[in-house]
Amino acid sequence: MFDIRLIRENIEAVKSGLAAKNVKADLDDILQLDQKNRQLLVEVEQLRGQKNTANDAISRLLKEKKDPKEKIASMKAIAVKIDDLEPQIKEIQMKIQDCLLGIPNLPHASVPVGGIEKNQVIRSWSEPKTFDFKLRTHVEIAEQLDIIDFKRAAKITGSNFILFKKEGALLERALINFMLDVHTREHGYTEVFPPVLVNRDSMIGTGQLPKMEADMYRLKDEDLFLVPTAEVPVTNIHRGEVLNEEELPICYAAYTPCFRREAGSYGKETKGLVRVHQFDKVELVKFVRPADSYDDLEKLVGHAEKIFQLLGLPYRVLLLASGDLSFAAAKCYDIEVHAAGLDKWLECSSCSNFEDFQARRADIRFKGKTVKKPVYVHTLNGSGVALARTVVAILENYQTKDGDVIIPEVLRPYMGGKESLPWAKH
Numbered sequence: 001m002f003d004i005r006l007i008r009e010n011i012e013a014v015k016s017g018l019a020a021k022n023v024k025a026d027l028d029d030i031l032q033l034d035q036k037n038r039q040l041l042v043e044v045e046q047l048r049g050q051k052n053t054a055n056d057a058i059s060r061l062l063k064e065k066k067d068p069k070e071k072i073a074s075m076k077a078i079a080v081k082i083d084d085l086e087p088q089i090k091e092i093q094m095k096i097q098d099c100l101l102g103i104p105n106l107p108h109a110s111v112p113v114g115g116i117e118k119n120q121v122i123r124s125w126s127e128p129k130t131f132d133f134k135l136r137t138h139v140e141i142a143e144q145l146d147i148i149d150f151k152r153a154a155k156i157t158g159s160n161f162i163l164f165k166k167e168g169a170l171l172e173r174a175l176i177n178f179m180l181d182v183h184t185r186e187h188g189y190t191e192v193f194p195p196v197l198v199n200r201d202s203m204i205g206t207g208q209l210p211k212m213e214a215d216m217y218r219l220k221d222e223d224l225f226l227v228p229t230a231e232v233p234v235t236n237i238h239r240g241e242v243l244n245e246e247e248l249p250i251c252y253a254a255y256t257p258c259f260r261r262e263a264g265s266y267g268k269e270t271k272g273l274v275r276v277h278q279f280d281k282v283e284l285v286k287f288v289r290p291a292d293s294y295d296d297l298e299k300l301v302g303h304a305e306k307i308f309q310l311l312g313l314p315y316r317v318l319l320l321a322s323g324d325l326s327f328a329a330a331k332c333y334d335i336e337v338h339a340a341g342l343d344k345w346l347e348c349s350s351c352s353n354f355e356d357f358q359a360r361r362a363d364i365r366f367k368g369k370t371v372k373k374p375v376y377v378h379t380l381n382g383s384g385v386a387l388a389r390t391v392v393a394i395l396e397n398y399q400t401k402d403g404d405v406i407i408p409e410v411l412r413p414y415m416g417g418k419e420s421l422p423w424a425k426h
Contacts, residue, residue: 002103003360004034004096017106020113020322030099037092044085051078101210105357107322108294108331118321119334125305126314128338129397137341138395139272141405142168145422150272160277162388167421171394171407172280174414175387176255179282179307183384187303189253189284194233196256197224202236205362207328207354217259226259230283231381238287238364243377245368249288249296253384256281273388274346284384287364290356293378294331297353300382301333304349307385310410313393314338316345330355337389341396346389351382 007014007027018025054075061068112118142148147168153161164172183189200223203209208216208228217226227233234252243250258281273279284303288296301317308315318334325332329352336345356376359365365374398406405421412419 002100002105002357004030004100007031008034014106017322018103020107020111021104021325022115022323023104025099025103030096033092033096033099037089037096040085040089040092044082044089047078047082047085051075051082054078101204101361104211104327105207105325105330105354107325108353108355111325111331112319112321113323114321115323116321119324120319120321121316122319122333124314124316125309126312128314129340131340131399131401133401135341135343135396136399137272138339138392141341141395141399142272144403145405147171147421148273158277160275162273162276162278167415168391170415171391171411171421172387174411175390176280176282177414178310178411179384180253180255182307182310183253183282183284183303186306187251187253189251192234192237192252192254194227194230194237194254194256196227196233196259198227198232198236199224202232202239205239206232206235206358207326207361208232211327215261217261227256228260229258229281229381229383230254230256231285234283234285235358235364235379235381236362239362241364242374243287243364243366245289245366245371248366248377249286249292251287252285254283254285256283258386273392274342276388280387282384282386284351284382286380287366287377288380289366290375290378293353293355293380296378297331297333297351297380300380301335301351304335304351304382304384308335308337308348308390311390311394311408313390313397315348326350326352328352328354328357330357335383335385337393339389339393339396341399342392346392348389348393349383349385352380354379354381 007030011027011031014027054071058068058071058075061071112120139150145167147164147166149163149165153163156163180191184191197219200209203216203225216228218224233256234254237252257278259278261277284300286296286300305315305317315335315337318336320332320334332350332352334347335349335351337348339346355378358379359376364377364379366377367374394408395405398408400406407415407419407421
């Protein structure tokens with residue numbers, strides 16, 4: 001939720017931040033509603049004071065055995081006025097809330113201003129691999145090895161869904177288990193396995209609703225949504241809670257399938273695994289003290305990078321410009337992995353600091369030794385990491401001239417100790 005006090009106190013800074021995200025919002029209308037709301041609240045408080053005064057006077061008159069009718073009539077008139085104003089206040093506050101829910105988070109001062117062309121590569125790891133033979137794409141590799149069946153997946157559900165099979169299914173499962181093990185055993189995250197259906201309040205809490213409802217899968221007969229990312233259920237674990245400062249940072253790792261409609265709008269890129277409606281992902285979510293959140297963002301990015309380093313996949317880290325940030329993010333790093341067969345950099349992880357934006361919407365606060373009165377936590381999340389693009393990178397970067405695919409060494413214990421695909425040839 002956007003903090004209306006920021007609009008009141010520094011409207012020009014808000015306008016500048018929204019412009020950096022290429023967003024227009026009628027802030028003047030919001031301020032007019034806010035001013036009217038505060039005026040009515042003051043009026044109601046004054047009326048309640050008058051009502052209390054009248055009530056005290058009635059009590060005195062009764063004790064003195066005097067006629068209280070005039071005061072009773074006065075108190076009833078005041079009560080009628082209060083009853084008339086309270087629905088007006090509620091309606092105005094709902095309008096303000098609806099307006100605020102549509103305003104995105106502002107970019108952090110360290111974020112470059114501009115569109116996608118202003119994204120900055122801040123570091124890279126390893127160089128894209130070179131080969132002395134004609135490379136195949138992951139689609140060709142998967143079909144030749146018979147480990148992914150795109151046609152039957154389309155028959156079962158529709159385009160942009162995946163049917164992993166044989167070693168392909170095992171590779172997917174191996175990657176999920178490997179990533180969860182790294183994040184829980186080496187990085188200190190607590191594993192959770194959340195529901196993959198969430199309610200509207202949960203989606204509002206993390207910022208997917210109301211803006212992006214058209215991109216979500218919603219049940220017809222119930223107001224429930226398939227998760228677009230585990231960020232939604234995991235962040236909402238603590239919705240409406242006041243956390244103990246001594247417990248912070250709270251760090252969760254979760255595997256879920258993820259469901260997104262927007263995959264079908266990218267033309268030729270919908271072929272294969274690059275853009276799909278359902279994909280697996282291990283998500284990392286942090287609840288931290290505001291003073292620590294940007295240090296924790298850098299740590300979070302490092303945890304995602306570690307997965308690609310262990311897999312031996314060349315990658316680069318991009319600092320996203322303001323116009324490329326998500327609705328809820330104040331700062332975001334994308335990690336792109338190079339896919340040799342496609343000769344493209346594919347986003348396989350996105351790590352964001354939302355500051356208190358989600359915490360306001362989900363009402364997640366903390367208090368403790370340094371903070372006696374509850375204040376909002378900062379929330380962060382990152383892909384740790386996303387499939388199926390990581391599968392794309394493995395198949396294309398580890399392909400051999402003979403038509404095999406070498407299994408990254410760290411995955412071999414999860415795949416029966418085998419060193420390459422297909423197993424039938426070895």
